[in-house]
Amino acid sequence: xxxxxxxxxxxxxxxxxxxxxxxxxxxxxxxxxxxxxxxxxxxxxxxxxxxxxxxxxxxxxxxxxxxxxxxxxxxxxxxxxxxxxxxxxxxxxxxxxxxxxxxxxxxxxxxxxxxxxxxxxxxxxxxxxxxxxxxxxxxxxxxxxxxxxxxxxxxxxxxxxxxxxxxxxxx
Amino acid sequence: xxxxxxxxxxxxxxxxxxxxxxxxxxxxxxxxxxxxxxxxxxxxxxxxxxxxxxxxxxxxxxxxxxxxxxxxxxxxxxxxxxxxxxxxxxxxxxxxxxxxxxxxxxxxxxxxxxxxxxxxxxxxxxxxxxxxxxxxxxxxxxxxxxxxxxxxxxxxxxxxxxxxxxxxxxxxxxxxxxxxxxxxxxxxxxxxxxxxxxxxxxxxxxxxxxxxxxxxxxxxxxxxxxxxxxxxxxxxxxxxxxxxxxxxxxxxxxxxxxxxxxxxxxxxxxxxxxxxxxxxxxxxxxxxxxxxxxxxxxxxxxxxxxxxxxxxxxxxxxxxxxxxxxxxxxxxxxxxxxxxxxxxxxxxxxxxxxxxxxxxxxxxxxxxxxxxxxxxxxxxxxxxxxxxxxxxxxxxxxxxxxxxxxxxxxxxxxxxxxxxxxxxxxxxxxxxxxxxxxxxxxxxxxxxxxxxxxxxxxxxxxxxxxxxxxxxxxxxxxxxxxxxxxxxxxxxxxxxxxxxxxxxxxxxxxxxxxxxxxxx
Numbered sequence: 203x204x205x206x207x208x209x210x211x212x213x214x215x216x217x218x219x220x221x222x223x224x225x226x227x228x229x230x231x232x233x234x235x236x237x238x239x240x241x242x243x244x245x246x247x248x249x250x251x252x253x254x255x256x257x258x259x260x261x262x263x264x265x266x267x268x269x270x271x272x273x274x275x276x277x278x279x280x281x282x283x284x285x286x287x288x289x290x291x292x293x294x295x296x297x298x299x300x301x302x303x304x305x306x307x308x309x310x311x312x313x314x315x316x317x318x319x320x321x322x323x324x325x326x327x328x329x330x331x332x333x334x335x336x337x338x339x340x341x342x343x344x345x346x347x348x349x350x351x352x353x354x355x356x357x358x359x360x361x362x363x364x365x366x367x368x369x370x371x372x373x
Numbered sequence: 374x375x376x377x378x379x380x381x382x383x384x385x386x387x388x389x390x391x392x393x394x395x396x397x398x399x400x401x402x403x404x405x406x407x408x409x410x411x412x413x414x415x416x417x418x419x420x421x422x423x424x425x426x427x428x429x430x431x432x433x434x435x436x437x438x439x440x441x442x443x444x445x446x447x448x449x450x451x452x453x454x455x456x457x458x459x460x461x462x463x464x465x466x467x468x469x470x471x472x473x474x475x476x477x478x479x480x481x482x483x484x485x486x487x488x489x490x491x492x493x494x495x496x497x498x499x500x501x502x503x504x505x506x507x508x509x510x511x512x513x514x515x516x517x518x519x520x521x522x523x524x525x526x527x528x529x530x531x532x533x534x535x536x537x538x539x540x541x542x543x544x545x546x547x548x549x550x551x552x553x554x555x556x557x558x559x560x561x562x563x564x565x566x567x568x569x570x571x572x573x574x575x576x577x578x579x580x581x582x583x584x585x586x587x588x589x590x591x592x593x594x595x596x597x598x599x600x601x602x603x604x605x606x607x608x609x610x611x612x613x614x615x616x617x618x619x620x621x622x623x624x625x626x627x628x629x630x631x632x633x634x635x636x637x638x639x640x641x642x643x644x645x646x647x648x649x650x651x652x653x654x655x656x657x658x659x660x661x662x663x664x665x666x667x668x669x670x671x672x673x674x675x676x677x678x679x680x681x682x683x684x685x686x687x688x689x690x691x692x693x694x695x696x697x698x699x700x701x702x703x704x705x706x707x708x709x710x711x712x713x714x715x716x717x718x719x720x721x722x723x724x725x726x727x728x729x730x731x732x733x734x735x736x737x738x739x740x741x742x743x744x745x746x747x748x749x750x751x752x753x754x755x756x757x758x759x760x761x762x763x764x765x766x767x768x769x770x771x772x773x774x775x776x777x778x779x780x781x782x783x784x785x786x787x788x789x790x791x792x793x794x795x796x797x798x799x800x801x802x803x804x805x806x807x808x809x810x811x812x813x814x815x816x817x818x819x820x821x822x823x824x825x826x827x828x829x830x831x832x833x834x835x836x837x838x839x840x841x842x843x844x845x846x847x848x849x850x851x852x853x854x855x856x857x858x859x860x861x862x863x864x865x866x867x868x869x870x871x872x873x874x875x876x877x878x879x880x881x882x883x884x885x886x887x888x889x890x891x892x893x
Contacts, residue, residue, distance in 0.1 A: 205718050206655055216662060249548045253573045255889045257598025257679055262548050263642070264668075267661035281546035296892075297502030297521055298572045299551060302543050328592055333503050333515040334576035352681055353598065 217271040221357045223365040227347050229340075244276045245367055248286035248310065252303050252339065253329075254293030257353040258320040262290065264356040272360065283307075288315040288366060290359075291345075294322045294329045295336040307343045315366045317347045319359060324348040376421050376446050379404065379414055383451060396614030396826035397841075398607075400763045401443075401450040411442075411455045412465045418444045418451075419470040424757065425744055426450065426829075427838050427855040428467070428477040430457075430485040432511060434823055434850075438487055440464050442474070443827070443838060448762040452827065463490040473744040473860040476570075480893075484510045484578065498571040498892065500524050509579045510851075531557035531565050539874065543572040550888035554877075561873040566866045574892040581852035582844070586612060586819060587686050589849050593839060594681045596854045597890030602628070602635040603832025604854055604890075605684040607839040610765065610828035612686050615820035615843060622809040624688030625766040630804045631680045631689070633797040634671050636833035637708070638664055638679075640794040643885050647787055648719065650879040651728035659715055663708050670704040673697060688814030693805075702805040709798035716791050729784035733868040733880030736781050745864045747835015747857040749884050752789045753781035759831035771800050786883040793833075819847050834858065834887065856890030 249262055265272040272278070280286055283306040295303055307316070318339040321327040326337030339345050349362035383392060383402035395401040406414060417423070423446035430440045438457045443450055457464045466489030468475040478489040479497035486508035499505070501524035503516050530538070536559055543551035553569040577596060581589060593608035594601040606628050613620060620628075641664040648656025668678040674697040675683060676690075683689055693701070719725055735745060737754030745753055756777045760768045776792035778785035820826075820843045828839040835857025844850030865884050869877055 205714075205721070209659065209714065209718065210655070213659065213662065250544055251548075251550045251573070251888075253575050253889075254550075255595040255598035256550055256887065257595070257601070257681065259548055259550065260599060260642070260679065264661070264665060266657075267665050268658050269662065269665050279548060293573070294575055296573050296575045298500045298574055298892075299543065300502070300521055301523060302551065302572070306544055328595055329575045329577070329580060331518075332576040332580065333507065333509055334574050334579075336518075352595075353679060355678060 216268050217274055218269050220275055220364060221361040223368040224361045225365065225370050227349055227362050227365045228370060229345060229348050245288055245363070246278060246280045246286050247288045247290050247363070248280055248283045248306070249290045250292070250303060250306055252291050252293045252299045253296030253335065254320065254322060258292035258323070261353045261356050261359060262292070262319065265360060270356045270360060277363065283309040284311065286310050286314070288317060288363070290317050290319060290363070291339045292319045292323055294326045294331075295339055295342045297334050297336060300336055300342055303342055315347075316343060316345045317349065317362055317366050318345045319349050319362070320354060321350055321352045324350045327352065374413065374417050376417060376423060379417065379451055380447075380449055395452060396824070397611040398450075398614070398763065398827060398829035399765055400448065401452060401827050401829065403452045403454060405454045405456070408455065408465055411453055414444075414451070414453055415442070415467040415470050418446060422446065422741075424746065425467070425471040425473055425860070426836060427840070427853070427859070428474050428481065429840060429853040429855065430481045430487050430510075431842060431851040431853070432485070438485065440481065440487060441840070442467065445757065450763070450827075450829065457487055463488040463492075466490050466492045468492065471744055472742070473863055476863065477859060484508060486511050495527065498574045500526075500571060509576060526569055528555045528567050528569070529565070533559070535559050536564065552888050556874060556877075558874055561875065563869050563872055563874060563877070566869045568862060568866060570862065570888060571892050573889050577893040578851075578853060581849050584849055585847050586843055586849055587847065589841070589852060590685055591682065593852070593854055594684070596893065597856055597887040598679065598681070599639055599887065600635065600832040600834060600837060600856070600890065601679060601681045602631045602684060603830045603837040604839065606632060607828030607830040607837045608841065608852070608854070609684055609686050610830065611826035611839050611841040612820070613817055614828075615824040615826040615841065616817045618687065618815070618817035620688045621812045621815050622766070623692075623811045623813050624815070626804055626808050627689045627693060627813055628684055629767050629771065630693070630801060631675065631683050632830065632832070633801050633804070634667070635680065637705075637794055637797045637801070638667050638671070639833040640790045640797070641667065641708075643882065644715075644787065644790055644794070647783070647879065647882050648725065650882050651725050653722065653725055656715070656719065659711075663711055666704060667708060670701055674701045685814070687817040688812070692813040693808065698805050698808065702802055705798050705801045705805075709795060712791065712794055712798070719787070726784070728876075728879060729787055730782060732783040732876050733872060733883060734780070734782045735864055735868050737779055739867060740781060740864070743864045743867065744860050746860045747831075748789055748793070748833065749786060749861050749864070750835065751776055752778045752785035754779040757836075759829055759836050763829065765830075767804075771803060773800060783879060783883040819843075832857070834885070835861070854890075854893070856887050858886040858891045861886050862891060
């Protein structure tokens with residue numbers, strides 16, 4: 203036990219301040235103020251891999267590490283879309299996942315937000331549209347914020363999530 | 374027949390139609406066979422401790438369908454090629470000899486329309502998203518987009534007093550890839566698990582045929598993002614072999630640097646996540662902190678946190694700057710010290726020991742029978758490691774230490790990760806110290822249309838095989854990327870038997886298999 207405690211003490215607090223929101227990631231119209239009032243900064247996220255190569259998942263996982271420490275911002279990942287305010291979706295939507303993604307969207311209570319992560323989520327990426335791929339996430343469900351990158355780093359993903367729950371800068 | 378005679382037969386009269394030394398990774402021989410030889414070779418392989426690596430199909434330049442199977446024995450790989458003529462009916466299946474072949478044969482039926490005799494008739498990668506008659510690797514015209522129907526997959530059901538089913542997925546309750554697990558349980562005890570995969574099938578093999586040979590490594594790196602270096606290196610190894618090119622010594626060393634960074638990063642992530650799944654959040658916090666440190670240093674040194682675009686035909690995209698070598702070596706050295714320290718904490722933690730030991734056991738005998746491979750195989754006494762047994766440059770000089778356990782439980786898979794992480798750190802330090810001078814890239818010429826090659830690289834999960842064929846105009850005619858998860862997914866179904874449902878996440882994580890790499 204003392205070794206564990208010593209390691210905790212040795213490590214100290216390594217969490218870093220979060221990045222500012224980035225309006226250029228916004229692809230939908232400005233959010234209704236009602237949504238912001240409901241959600242505030244306490245946000246529950248349901249992550250859905252709709253067909254990714256699993257690269258984006260690795261970077262979403264990193265949001266939970268002590269450096270990004272997403273829970274310090276009042277944001278956490280939940281196990282069911284019924285508990286979620288925001289769906290964080292990776293990958294081109296594989297045809298074999300299309301029904302599951304639609305159902306998860308329908309199961310998420312209103313008001314809800316959708317953030318597409320990665321080049322594939324934004325455009326279909328290298329996989330594109332095909333007999334097996336629906337391409338970008340917005341081909342299947344409405345998307346509010348899209349975060350490019352292959353994979354986007356954790357700070358970029360965090361900025362995208364914070365963009366979704368913040369008001370656009372004036373002008 | 375002695376396996377040596379199969380290899381000797383392949384080495385004789387090398388030349389056309391897939392006979393002789395195959396370009397790409399060292400030690401791969403090809404042999405075109407007739408039906409009876411196909412069957413006989415598979416039987417001999419099974420009887421003499423040979424392993425199946427991969428089974429796939431392609432259509433050659435003359436429109437003939439070929440089924441190909443790669444076996445590994447005696448530190449060599451034999452690739453059989455069987456021409457399947459339309460009149461001949463189904464080709465002989467090898468699932469009874471190599472259980473792991475079952476799903477590969479079903480995928481060949483889905484994608485190439487070729488059926489194995491006696492195979493499970495259920496579709497595997499095709500669910501209901503495209504017409505049953507469409508075979509994506511054979512039929513030129515893709516069906517028009519349509520919203521898929523819901524299909525009714527006939528799972529094997531278990532009946533008896535008190536038996537019930539727990540369906541899980543495709544979307545799982547975490548940040549995980551999608552797939553479906555059907556548990557048949559009594560109380561908390563698992564009687565049977567049946568997996569259904571294919572949800573993230575996104576048409577990778579057909580997509581390859583639309584890409585240029587010199588561009589395919591980008592898609593290869595995205596077959597399974599956590600193994601980007603292994604897949605892109607394996608692809609480039611095949612391509613360079615076909616083009617008769619030898620990348621510079623510095624490029625080989627940089628690729629090994631990238632591959633070991635990838636292995637170390639994944640092992641750090643898994644060690645934390647496995648600890649967390651056993652209720653030890655401290656482990657996740659510590660190991661994910663170390664992983665983040667490694668990724669940031671990797672980005673500084675080589676330009677990306679995950680090296681999706683590092684390995685390119687002819688070498689690497691960027692060089693390791695002279696000012697970056699020392700910080701990289703220091704970071705790895707510091708992480709190595711911390712891994713040793715955390716290992717003591719894991720080893721001495723009674724709670725972790727209780728959860729890890731005896732959970733999800735795959736005995737060496739079962740592992741051998743089912744063909745368990747890679748990291749999970751080494752935790753069950755199957756010592757094969759491409760880096761040791763069939764080393765390409767620079768692994769001959771690096772002399773990696775093989776990590777092998779025989780207990781076959783979660784504890785053994787954790788121990789192998791610790792051993793391999795520390796060994797990767799050692800090799801990384803050596804690579805930085807002894808990095809050869811010279812160019813990190815040398816342009817390669819295009820291989821001739823019709824040329825083919827195979828790459829084989831030990832990724833962090835296990836051997837990654839890429840079979841590549843050149844078409845005309847510098848394009849890819851066929852590329853089959855093969856993840857070790859194909860062989861290990863079916864073994865997970867056995868590992869969970871008689872364990873309790875709440876231990877499944879822990880056991881599953883200790884294998885950490887790829888969905889995307891399998892579903893393609």
